Amino acid sequence: MMPGRVSTTVPDRIAYARDLWPRGLITLSGGNPAPHQPDAVVWPVSTEEVQDIVRAAARTATPIVPFGAGSGVCGGTLPIKGGIVVDLKRMRAVVEVDAVAGAATVEAGIIGEHLEHELNRRGFTLGHFPSSIMCSTFGGWLAARSAGQFSTRYGKIEDMVRRVSFVDGRGELHSVDASGTPDITQWIVGSEGTLGIITRATVTVRPSPERQLYRGWSFPRVASGCEAIRRLLQRNLRPACVRLYDELDSFLHRGEKDHDEGVPESSGPEAMLEQYLSMLTPTGKSVIGEWKRRAIALALNRPELVNRVAGAVLPYAQKGCLLIVGFEGDKGLCEAEARAATVELERAGGRDLGEGPGLRWLKHRYAVSFRMQKVFDAGAFVDTMEVATSWDKLLDLYRAVREAVSPLAFIMAHFSHAYVDGCSIYFTFAARGANTADAERKYDAIWKAGLTAVTKAGATISHHHGVGLSKAPFMPEEHGAAMEIYRALKNVLDPSGIMNPGKMGL
Numbered sequence: 424m425m426p427g428r429v430s431t432t433v434p435d436r437i438a439y440a441r442d443l444w445p446r447g448l449i450t451l452s453g454g455n456p457a458p459h460q461p462d463a464v465v466w467p468v469s470t471e472e473v474q475d476i477v478r479a480a481a482r483t484a485t486p487i488v489p490f491g492a493g494s495g496v497c498g499g500t501l502p503i504k505g506g507i508v509v510d511l512k513r514m515r516a517v518v519e520v521d522a523v524a525g526a527a528t529v530e531a532g533i534i535g536e537h538l539e540h541e542l543n544r545r546g547f548t549l550g551h552f553p554s555s556i557m558c559s560t561f562g563g564w565l566a567a568r569s570a571g572q573f574s575t576r577y578g579k580i581e582d583m584v585r586r587v588s589f590v591d592g593r594g595e596l597h598s599v600d601a602s603g604t605p606d607i608t609q610w611i612v613g614s615e616g617t618l619g620i621i622t623r624a625t626v627t628v629r630p631s632p633e634r635q636l637y638r639g640w641s642f643p644r645v646a647s648g649c650e651a652i653r654r655l656l657q658r659n660l661r662p663a664c665v666r667l668y669d670e671l672d673s674f675l676h677r678g679e680k681d682h683d684e685g686v687p688e689s690s691g692p693e694a695m696l697e698q699y700l701s702m703l704t705p706t707g708k709s710v711i712g713e714w715k716r717r718a719i720a721l722a723l724n725r726p727e728l729v730n731r732v733a734g735a736v737l738p739y740a741q742k743g744c745l746l747i748v749g750f751e752g753d754k755g756l757c758e759a760e761a762r763a764a765t766v767e768l769e770r771a772g773g774r775d776l777g778e779g780p781g782l783r784w785l786k787h788r789y790a791v792s793f794r795m796q797k798v799f800d801a802g803a804f805v806d807t808m809e810v811a812t813s814w815d816k817l818l819d820l821y822r823a824v825r826e827a828v829s830p831l832a833f834i835m836a837h838f839s840h841a842y843v844d845g846c847s848i849y850f851t852f853a854a855r856g857a858n859t860a861d862a863e864r865k866y867d868a869i870w871k872a873g874l875t876a877v878t879k880a881g882a883t884i885s886h887h888h889g890v891g892l893s894k895a896p897f898m899p900e901e902h903g904a905a906m907e908i909y910r911a912l913k914n915v916l917d918p919s920g921i922m923n924p925g926k927m928g929l
């Protein structure tokens with residue numbers, strides 16, 4: 424390796440000892456910056472260098488942790504057994520965009536937003552817009568089976584994959600094609616660095632959309648909103664985005680107008696949480712009424728009470744649940760689909776709120792990414808649990824997770840990433856501990872209660888954030904005997920067990 428592309432300095436080892444797993448942020452706010460540090464960080468520039476690093480590590484049984492941009496929220500990049508962190512960000516070329524094939528070949532380390540800009544410049548889009556697009560990489564998306572905000576139309580990242588190149592735990596390079604039988608690309612996509620390092624991939628790209636149409640709708644209840652989304656999808660309409668906010672989420676932000684002015688200085692956990700929560704919603708407004716702020720303060724101290732009251736009262740006391748529906752693509756098709764959706768949504772009991780809420784959501788859809796840390800600095804914590812299931816089990820899943828988490832944390836949800844066969848639920852929860860140890864204990868209890876409810880409901884524990892460390896204990900519950908197949912694959916591709924050890928329940 425060239426000088427300057429390998430480091431064993433303390434600042435670098437501390438910087439690479441964390442990702443955005445909220446449990447790590449609790450520990451960090453308590454003053455412990457890096458419980459698990461790597462021994463070294465390397466920045467390869469070529470596949471050959473990646474192979475050399477892995478071969479050297481395999482000879483000495485040194486753990487390797489692939490690193491994209493560290494935006495993962497499950498502890499996937501934490502070097503819990505030390506070793507070498509391999510940061511891919513210097514491998515960031517858009518190698519080829521083939522307009523006829525409708526495909527782009529791209530190196531793993533490119534930041535998502537840079538990739539999208541480069542494709543836009545050539546008249547294409549990947550159609551993959553995670554909220555973290557500015558701070559996550561193409562390789563990280565593939566490794567964690569990421570979903571963009573428009574996955575309903577364009578699919579999740581795994582649906583776009585045509586070819587994947589990766590270096591396994593012996594240093595061997597493989598290029599596997601999605602058109603083959605079986606489709607081996609899908610063994611690697613979602614393996615979170617436990618089977619190898621993804622160096623590049625070829626993915627489907629589409630022409631940039633000619634037209635975008637976004638609107639807000641109101642539905643009397645979560646159940647009627649979900650039913651409307653199911654009908655849209657099963658009628659084969661393909662919105663880019665559908666997001667249904669539950670009663671509590673809709674309530675917290677009802678009646679607010681779009682605001683772009685700065686946020687007044689305030690630093691308590693309630694104020695920070697309020698600002699964070701407000702960014703989750705289409706209004707993006709940073710200042711809410713004093714009495715709502717008090718409700719948030721109460722929710723942090725007495726979550727069970729607030730959740731119970733909200734569950735009992737809100738369905739009757741307010742004007743319904745907000746649904747954002749957006750279409751995009753070819754002008755004619757987009758307008759025709761939007762017209763058909765209007766008929767279907769009205770038939771399902773929806774009230775048209777016009778373009779306003781849809782356009783506000785579009786404008787503020789990335790704003791939340793940079794707010795989370797302040798909630799932790801202020802002494803509270805917040806996290807999200809993104810689970811998914813088929814349409815027949817969706818509402819049972821929603822109720823089961825709410826019931827399990829309600830005694831422990833303030834919880835609300837929205838339904839997004841809808842497909843023909845089912846939908847994801849994105850729970851946001853928040854709580855406060857008396858001190859760091861108490862917050863860590865509460866945090867662990869919330870996840871245990873929530874994911875136990877998820878597996879009991881027969882749903883998946885991860886729609887798009889991956890598994891990493893946080894959900895690893897629930898892998899055997901979800902996959903049962905199939906974990907043996909995963910282990911066997913690991914033994915072949917990574918016989919020394921050096922690839923991201925301790926993750927994914929292996």
Ligand SMILES: Cc1cc2nc3c(=O)[nH]c(=O)nc-3n(C[C@H](O)[C@H](O)[C@H](O)COP(=O)(O)OP(=O)(O)OC[C@H]3O[C@@H](n4cnc5c(N)ncnc54)[C@H](O)[C@@H]3O)c2cc1C
Nearest residue numbers: 491492493494495499553554560562563566569570616621
């Ligand atoms: C504010 C915020 C919003 C988010 N919104 C979304 C969202 O809308 N949709 C979504 O899907 N996710 C979202 N995430 C989660 C996160 O951005 C994704 O999990 C993303 O895919 C991680 O990309 P990364 O490059 O940062 O990967 P990292 O965090 O660096 O790594 C994630 C995992 O992948 C492995 N890995 C990374 N690169 C490679 C590689 N080249 N080869 C093999 N393994 C590799 C790592 O070892 C680790 O296990 C969000 C996160 C935050 C903080």
